[in-house]
Amino acid sequence: MKGILRRGAILLVAAAASVTVAAVLAPGAFAQDADDEGPPGDDQIVLTGSLVVPVGETVGTAIIFDGDALIEGTVRESLVVFNGSVEVSGSVGEDLVAFNGPVVVRSGAEIGGNVFSRRTAKIEDGATVGGDVQGIAGGFDFGDLFLAGRIAWWIGYSVSTLLLGLALLRLARGLDGAASRALERHLGAVFGFGALTFFVLPVVAALLLVTVVAIPLGLFLLFALAFLYTIGYTVTGVALGRLVVKAPTSRYLAFLAGWGALRVVELVPFLGGLMWVVATVIGFGVLWVAARSTPSDAAPVTSLPPAPAAA
Numbered sequence: 001m002k003g004i005l006r007r008g009a010i011l012l013v014a015a016a017a018s019v020t021v022a023a024v025l026a027p028g029a030f031a032q033d034a035d036d037e038g039p040p041g042d043d044q045i046v047l048t049g050s051l052v053v054p055v056g057e058t059v060g061t062a063i064i065f066d067g068d069a070l071i072e073g074t075v076r077e078s079l080v081v082f083n084g085s086v087e088v089s090g091s092v093g094e095d096l097v098a099f100n101g102p103v104v105v106r107s108g109a110e111i112g113g114n115v116f117s118r119r120t121a122k123i124e125d126g127a128t129v130g131g132d133v134q135g136i137a138g139g140f141d142f143g144d145l146f147l148a149g150r151i152a153w154w155i156g157y158s159v160s161t162l163l164l165g166l167a168l169l170r171l172a173r174g175l176d177g178a179a180s181r182a183l184e185r186h187l188g189a190v191f192g193f194g195a196l197t198f199f200v201l202p203v204v205a206a207l208l209l210v211t212v213v214a215i216p217l218g219l220f221l222l223f224a225l226a227f228l229y230t231i232g233y234t235v236t237g238v239a240l241g242r243l244v245v246k247a248p249t250s251r252y253l254a255f256l257a258g259w260g261a262l263r264v265v266e267l268v269p270f271l272g273g274l275m276w277v278v279a280t281v282i283g284f285g286v287l288w289v290a291a292r293s294t295p296s297d298a299a300p301v302t303s304l305p306p307a308p309a310a311a
Helices: 002-025 142-171 175-185 187-210 212-244 251-265 271-292
Strands: 044-053 062-071 079-081 086-088 096-098 103-105 115-117
Touching (some): 044 142, 079 086, 096 103, 187 212, 212 271
Parallel strands (some): 062 086
């Protein structure tokens, strides 16, 4: 079982290694460069910088979180800009949504749907807008923003768990070794204690809320659940990383490998949510088992033989 567990962890980390390194070491790893040419119709997503669709190019959905958008070519679906100016001289097949920044639709440009912007959009003579031109408060199809919201959440949760993991390793220097030993040697207990904690915590919070004298404690526990679950998830990254990347490699690099593998899997719909639950359960179990471990559970220390007596 130990061998299977370790081989599975190695495969998971190996599959995610290249993506993980790019995500951490490259500033724009998850953003498409505006100069990169992909297959026609690919979505173009930029975290920060500029989003440019040149003349003759076609993309699917175009999203930029921080920076300006210049559309001279074709956006088949929606264009979403969270913070930055928008200039369209080409065409947008569906809606144009700008949360913060000026919007200019040049003469000859075509917008197939609505134009939503916090500021008043400038529509030049000769431009075509198939829908309405209105403010953000006027409402729009939130389904168009599902992809953007999912990416934003993934980025935020990735950064949060990375910082939390680094803090835990700094505060508890032996956490990586204890966590990996618990996962490798007591897999059944890890899943048992972990599942019990995962499902019992919200039940305990609900029971405390129905008792008048314990309502404050119930509220505190209820509000803390998200943080507690995130700790469990992060500890699994610590344990997984050290299980694969053995000492004396830095515990921070080992954690980076485990954390990266988990975050890459989170990108897969459904599988990502299932992995989050499993990782959180494992993390809770690892903490329980590691806390109850005795000194004999630690890695054995082999003493050196006594030096021969001098002649």
